[in-house]
Amino acid sequence: MQIKSSDRIFVAGKTGSGKTTLVKKMLFPMYTRRVFWDIKLENSDLAFCCTICTTPDELRSSIKKGKTSILYQPKSLEPFDFNRVCQILYETGNFTLFVDEVSRVCTPSWIEPWHDEIMTRGRGRGVGIVNLTQRPRRCHNTVISEAEHFFIFRLQLETDIAKIKEILPRQWANQVSSLPYHHCIYSDSVGTIKPLAPIRL
């Protein structure tokens, strides 16, 4: 598995399936310039290695001061706030944004403009993104179509599995509803596809 900091990653699975743990324990430590967007305020355990920011202005000034590892816990739940975060990282360049729960900021028919910019043009600025969701059916297609890496955990709803069939070959997608908790299927855009056992905690 070869992941670059400017790549786009999509992580899906029902609540409790192990998404956030995989991202925090395996992916997040691989990056040196990183922002973890934590709308649910569930990831304060990252505070030991991160500067906490709660507004776009704080984020901008922390980056100016040379901070490169940031836990963003938004004061405002408005999608506008998330859009500003995306804009700041896009304009700064060479950052990776982790979005734990992306379906809070997009719908199948709406994606914030700077989120879209990162998805479609982030690579050129060295900006990568890791989008997590428990409801792939509720995500904007760009979040899926532009991704180079997929980590798919257990999912149960038929509509979500139908969405996964657009990503994984049918024989793999059919296994998603019976995946044990903390197991996932990894796939990339160049044809790799394999099961991943739970990471060791």
Ligand SMILES: Nc1ncnc2c1ncn2[C@@H]1O[C@H](COP(=O)(O)OP(=O)(O)O)[C@@H](O)[C@H]1O
């Ligand atoms: N690889 C693992 N080994 C052991 N426990 C795990 C593993 N992955 C997740 N868990 C546990 O399962 C629970 C749910 O994991 P979490 O990553 O929060 O799920 P999600 O983000 O999909 O809702 C947590 O208590 C976590 O500690």
Ligand SMILES: [Mg+2]
């Ligand atoms: Mg989670």
